[in-house]
Amino acid sequence: MALGFxxxxxxxxxxxxxxxxxxxxxxxGALVAVSDVSFELEGGQLLGLIGPNGAGKTTLMRVLAGLxxxxxxxxxxxxxxxxxxxxxxxQHVAFAPDSPPAYEELTIQQFLEFIGGAYRLxxxxxxxxIDYWLEQLxxxxxxxxxxxxxxxxxxxxxxxxxxxxxxPHVILMDEPLIGLDPAGRIQLRRVLSMLRxxxxxxxxxxxxxxxxxxxxxHIGIIEQGRILRWNTKDSxxxxxxxRRSYRLKVVDGFDGVAVSLETIPGVTHLxxxxxxxMFEYDSSEQAAAEILRRLIEAQVPVASFTxxxxxxxxxxxxxxxxxxx
Numbered sequence: 001m002a003l004g005f006x007x008x009x010x011x012x013x014x015x016x017x018x019x020x021x022x023x024x025x026x027x028x029g030a031l032v033a034v035s036d037v038s039f040e041l042e043g044g045q046l047l048g049l050i051g052p053n054g055a056g057k058t059t060l061m062r063v064l065a066g067l068x069x070x071x072x073x074x075x076x077x078x079x080x081x082x083x084x085x086x087x088x089x090x091q092h093v094a095f096a097p098d099s100p101p102a103y104e105e106l107t108i109q110q111f112l113e114f115i116g117g118a119y120r121l122x123x124x125x126x127x128x129x130i131d132y133w134l135e136q137l138x139x140x141x142x143x144x145x146x147x148x149x150x151x152x153x154x155x156x157x158x159x160x161x162x163x164x165x166x167x168p169h170v171i172l173m174d175e176p177l178i179g180l181d182p183a184g185r186i187q188l189r190r191v192l193s194m195l196r197x198x199x200x201x202x203x204x205x206x207x208x209x210x211x212x213x214x215x216x217x218h219i220g221i222i223e224q225g226r227i228l229r230w231n232t233k234d235s236x237x238x239x240x241x242x243r244r245s246y247r248l249k250v251v252d253g254f255d256g257v258a259v260s261l262e263t264i265p266g267v268t269h270l271x272x273x274x275x276x277x278m279f280e281y282d283s284s285e286q287a288a289a290e291i292l293r294r295l296i297e298a299q300v301p302v303a304s305f306t307x308x309x310x311x312x313x314x315x316x317x318x319x320x321x322x323x324x325x
Contacts, residue, residue, distance in 0.1 A: 017076075018043050018201035019064065019170045024073035026059050026225075033059045035225040036073070041218070043169075043199035046192065048216035048233070050209060050316060056225035057205040058098070061172045064203065065095035077170050091119065094168035098175040100159040104148035108139060108158055111147060112165060119166040126165075133161040136191060138184070152179040160188065164195070171195065171202045177211055189214050213237070213312040223321045237310050244283040245269075245308040246291075249276045251301035260298040264291060275303075283307075 017040040026034040034056045041047055049057050062068040064075045066082040075082040080089040103111055109130065116126030134140045137157045142150070147158065156179040163171065177185050185208070192215045196202065206212050212219070219236045221229040229236070250257050257277055261267050266287075270279040281291055288307050295302055310318075 017041060018078060019203070020076040021060075021064060022074050022076065024060065024063055024070045024075065026056070026063060026068070027071040032225050034063065034070070037222075037225075037227055038073075039220065039227070039230065041170075041201040041203070043201055044196055045217045046196050046202040046204060046215055047218045047220055048209075048212035048312075049203055049205040049220050049222060050207070050212065050312075051205075051222035051228075052321060055222045055321075057222055058174050059225075060222070061095065061174055061203060061205065064170075065093055065172050066090045067095065091166065092169040093172065094163045094166060094170070095172045096159050096163040096174065096176055098178065100155075100162070102147045102155065102158060102162075105146065107144050107146055108134070108150075108161075109143040111158065112161060115162050115165055121166070129165050129167070130161075133164055136187075137161050138187065153181055153184060156180055157184065160191070164191070169200060171200055173202070173204045175206055176204060177206050177208045185211055209312040209316060219312065219315070221316060221319050221321060228321065229315075229319055233312070236315050237312055242283055243268075243280050245278060245280055246288070247276060247278055247304070247306045247308060248295070249303045249305075251275070251303050254301050256298075257300055260295060260300050264294055267291075 019041040021037055021039050024034055024037045025032070037060060039047070049060070051057055059068065063070050064082065066075070069083060077089050077093055080086055082089060082093065103114070106114065112130045112133075113126060116130065121129070134143055137160055139154070139157055139161065142154060145154075147155065150158065156176070160176065163173065176188060180188060189211055192202065192204070196215065196217070204212065204216070213233065216233045219229070219231060219233050220227050248257070248261075252275055258270065258272065261270055261277065261279060264281075266281055268280045270277065272278075281287060288305075292302070292305050295305075
């Protein structure tokens with residue numbers, strides 16, 4: 001499996017998991033910030049970590065990055081303990097905090113060259129990677145600007161460039177979408193999808209759930225330091241109940257839809273807004289095909305027929321997460 005770009009390929013060793021959290025627990029006196037969290041991520045998987053402020057997301061990611069020692073438990077990257085004697089393993093991990101430090105008196109170009117030197121990249125290799133990420137993150141025109149003169153959103157883009165520059169196998173990002181404008185958020189989602197398909201394992205915490213829904217393969221809902229729910233994103237948002245909501249839109253000028261729907265056994269919660277009807281019915285694909293067939297046989301001019309699924313926001317609200325005081 002390859003990771004990187006056309007000019008900077010890094011080969012990931014064949015193994016099942018790139019990142020493993022094993023019974024991680026972090027205590028600050030009587031406060032349990034992270035409570036016995038365990039999970040594994042393989043290459044190509046992105047965990048969206050969601051929860052209220054103070055739930056333990058940042059503390060957990062600092063442990064995974066090797067920046068904080070857990071009270072007990074351990075984190076493993078490429079099969080090696082992140083806090084083991086072989087410190088080289090930490091070079092395979094990149095962590096982007098929500099308030100990243102930067103050298104204010106350096107330009108973007110100078111700062112990224114410094115980061116490249118810290119990772120012992122050759123000047124040529126660093127230059128290629130810097131050019132690549134400045135282009136990907138729309139910073140080419142700003143490369144000569146002092147960091148102290150950048151807006152919050154531009155600083156966030158510099159943080160992303162710094163994070164991706166060493167071609168890490170594991171990427172940890174704490175609220176990376178904060179400060180980005182809509183175009184920047186779209187571009188970051190594209191970059192995360194690209195990195196995921198290239199084989200990175202990623203953990204991303206964000207309060208912008210709609211963006212996570214686009215890129216995450218797994219979702220972990222964390223409350224008071226413990227994982228309240230964990231599953232694949234598709235399983236998390238899939239309606240596992242026997243019934244689901246449907247949206248039906250008909251061609252303007254046809255008024256017999258309500259009567260047609262009411263004659264179908266099992267249709268409930270029927271509402272109408274202009275030419276769009278919402279109702280609940282059996283959740284199976286066979287049931288959806290059957291009700292559409294009956295509507296067409298009744299000569300209902302169907303413009304669109306959409307089975308609806310829960311959003312990640314719906315899942316989060318239904319999980320009953322308590323706000324941390």
